[in-house]
Amino acid sequence: MVRGESTSSLQDSAGNSMLVDGEDIHHKRGLQKDSKIDGSASVARFEEEIDDKGEDKDNVLIKPVNDEDDTSVMITFNQGISPFIIVLTFVASISGFMFGYDTGYISSALISIGTDLGRELTYGDKEILTAATSLGALIAGLLAGIAADLYGRKTCILLSNVMFCIGAILQTAAFSFWQMAAGRLVMGFGVGIGSLISPLFISEIAPKMIRGRLTVINSLWLTGGQLIAYGCGAGLNHVHNGWRILVGLSLIPTVVQFTCFLFLPDTPRYYVMKGNLDKASEVLRKSYRNASDELIAQKVKELMELNNSIPGKTVTRKVWNMLRELHTKPANLRALIIGCGLQGIQQFTGWNSLMYFSGTIFETVGFSNSSAVSIVVSGTNFLFTLVAFFSIDKIGRRTILLIGLPGMTMALVVCSIAFHFIGIKFVGNSAEVTHSGFSSWGIVIIVFIILFAAFYALGIGTVPWQQSELFPQNVRGVGTSLATATNWAGCLVISSTFLTMLQNITPSGTFAFFAALACISTVFCYFCYPELSGLELEEIQTILKDGFNIKESQMLAKKRKQQVATMSNLKFEPTHEIVEA
Numbered sequence: 001m002v003r004g005e006s007t008s009s010l011q012d013s014a015g016n017s018m019l020v021d022g023e024d025i026h027h028k029r030g031l032q033k034d035s036k037i038d039g040s041a042s043v044a045r046f047e048e049e050i051d052d053k054g055e056d057k058d059n060v061l062i063k064p065v066n067d068e069d070d071t072s073v074m075i076t077f078n079q080g081i082s083p084f085i086i087v088l089t090f091v092a093s094i095s096g097f098m099f100g101y102d103t104g105y106i107s108s109a110l111i112s113i114g115t116d117l118g119r120e121l122t123y124g125d126k127e128i129l130t131a132a133t134s135l136g137a138l139i140a141g142l143l144a145g146i147a148a149d150l151y152g153r154k155t156c157i158l159l160s161n162v163m164f165c166i167g168a169i170l171q172t173a174a175f176s177f178w179q180m181a182a183g184r185l186v187m188g189f190g191v192g193i194g195s196l197i198s199p200l201f202i203s204e205i206a207p208k209m210i211r212g213r214l215t216v217i218n219s220l221w222l223t224g225g226q227l228i229a230y231g232c233g234a235g236l237n238h239v240h241n242g243w244r245i246l247v248g249l250s251l252i253p254t255v256v257q258f259t260c261f262l263f264l265p266d267t268p269r270y271y272v273m274k275g276n277l278d279k280a281s282e283v284l285r286k287s288y289r290n291a292s293d294e295l296i297a298q299k300v301k302e303l304m305e306l307n308n309s310i311p312g313k314t315v316t317r318k319v320w321n322m323l324r325e326l327h328t329k330p331a332n333l334r335a336l337i338i339g340c341g342l343q344g345i346q347q348f349t350g351w352n353s354l355m356y357f358s359g360t361i362f363e364t365v366g367f368s369n370s371s372a373v374s375i376v377v378s379g380t381n382f383l384f385t386l387v388a389f390f391s392i393d394k395i396g397r398r399t400i401l402l403i404g405l406p407g408m409t410m411a412l413v414v415c416s417i418a419f420h421f422i423g424i425k426f427v428g429n430s431a432e433v434t435h436s437g438f439s440s441w442g443i444v445i446i447v448f449i450i451l452f453a454a455f456y457a458l459g460i461g462t463v464p465w466q467q468s469e470l471f472p473q474n475v476r477g478v479g480t481s482l483a484t485a486t487n488w489a490g491c492l493v494i495s496s497t498f499l500t501m502l503q504n505i506t507p508s509g510t511f512a513f514f515a516a517l518a519c520i521s522t523v524f525c526y527f528c529y530p531e532l533s534g535l536e537l538e539e540i541q542t543i544l545k546d547g548f549n550i551k552e553s554q555m556l557a558k559k560r561k562q563q564v565a566t567m568s569n570l571k572f573e574p575t576h577e578i579v580e581a
């Protein structure tokens with residue numbers, strides 16, 4: 001097999017040729033032979049094996065094992081990020097913004113709705129309005145992965161826009177509780193589709209070297225959307241029917257995204273799946289401006305090869321085979337445990353209940369402008385997502401998780417104690433505070449909820465959305481779908497039970513419960529989440545083949561980072577090579 005490689009080659013200190021793709025380094029020696037790499041070996045052996053095979057320098061091939069974007073090593077190096085990719089990422093990320101805005105505004109709206117829906121809302125009503133969106137997102141999220149393969153990512157995004165519009169119009173015009181709930185549910189369909197498709201779309205168009213960061217950009221839009229929702233909520237707090245304006249505003253970004261996508265293409269991978277190779281080449285050509293036609297053709301060919309590797313003639317058969325592959329192959333099963341585990345932890349440690357009900361909570365501890373406090377909390381979430389953006393590759397995913405989760409545990413414990421002293425009881429529709437008014441315990445609660453937000457955003461709020469790197473390409477769709485569904489199921493359970501928990505086990509008990517879960521989650525991550533930053537996708541699967549291999553992953557990640565550091569002193573020489581295997 002002959003393959004064209006246009007990339008940069010350089011020599012390391014030992015004179016071995018390396019290929020560089022942004023932050024990733026492929027030792028030219030041995031990496032192609034994943035089938036020959038003994039997965040049961042420790043990383044040391046894995047490394048040794050790579051070294052042994054390194055003798056055979058001519059018989060090498062930088063072969064993507066299971067990620068079509070890995071092939072971008074051929075054509076992305078020495079290419080500036082094309083404005084086209086930036087535009088696509090920007091427009092696709094509007095889904096992230098919608099996700100954030102639509103889940104964010106409900107907190108403010110619940111406070112200002114009053115009797116506008118024909119009756120005073122009970123805690124149960126508030127829970128239903130909040131949970132309806134998560135339920136819609138759960139249902140749509142489960143189906144979106146398959147729909148994306150059948151009808152295209154772009155079509156799904158357009159469909160999500162339609163859902164957003166119908167949902168927003170139903171809510172803005174609602175004068176009954178059930179119309180509002182229906183609007184929230186339909187909006188949830190849009191949120192669910194967007195939450196799955198947007199990161200998928202971005203990962204399919206992004207050059208590999210910046211794919212991780214582009215995924216975090218979606219999270220930045222998300223948390224930014226939540227922040228803006230809180231900001232607008234605070235501004236419209238005392239405006240008559242202000243909540244209707246708040247919901248109506250959500251129409252603007254969705255109309256923008258819909259209009260832009262009418263003129264933008266789908267991803268090359270989707271076009272290849274549908275056999276529209278001309279269109280796939282056209283999108284690739286726009287994405288990689290300096291790539292030769294030959295390389296574009298090579299990339300399309302590789303996408304076709306990878307596309308064929310998914311077994312099954314009918315959709316049902318394919319999905320079934322993927323599910324079987326996902327559950328029976330140990331590396332995939334471990335990936336699934338990590339993917340679903342992290343998404344579950346993200347929700348079951350209680351963040352969203354704070355997001356959704358923070359207005360209500362802050363009101364009960366004596367803050368009259370509770371929305372303003374909520375802005376500080378969601379602002380912290382946004383700011384620390386930015387910190388995660390800069391540290392996720394440098395400090396590493398595992399490290400930021402293991403800083404974030406214990407930090408969250410500590411903050412939750414302090415909140416639990418403070419709630420105990422403030423003496424709040426939720427009875428029926430109202431909260432009774434033993435020491436009414438503003439108190440020092442109230443301040444403690446605010447400060448530690450802000451700290452909780454910071455630790456959350458730094459680690460578990462951001463890292464789970466890197467889920468696609470855990471799965472090989474042939475089970476990625478279904479794997480990430482299950483992980484995303486775990487996220488929405490957790491969100492649904494927590495948001496629909498939070499106020500009831502406050503009533504039945506007191507706020508102090510509720511926060512203690514979340515603290516216990518955060519503590520258990522720390523243990524889970526400590527034993528099950530390897531360090532994946534800087535690792536090749538094929539290395540991730542090798543790491544997961546015979547265990548979670550934490551130590552080995554840390555050693556390997558360290559080694560890869562050292563190599564990257566060494567590389568920066570070396571001279572890059574763009575080459576065009578034909579490598580035979």
Ligand SMILES: O[C@H]1[C@H](O)[C@@H](O)[C@H](O)[C@@H](O)[C@H]1O
Pocket residue numbers: 103219222223226346352355381457461462465487491
């Ligand atoms: O990653 C996001 C983010 O942390 C949001 O603040 C949260 O509301 C979402 O549920 C979560 O998925």
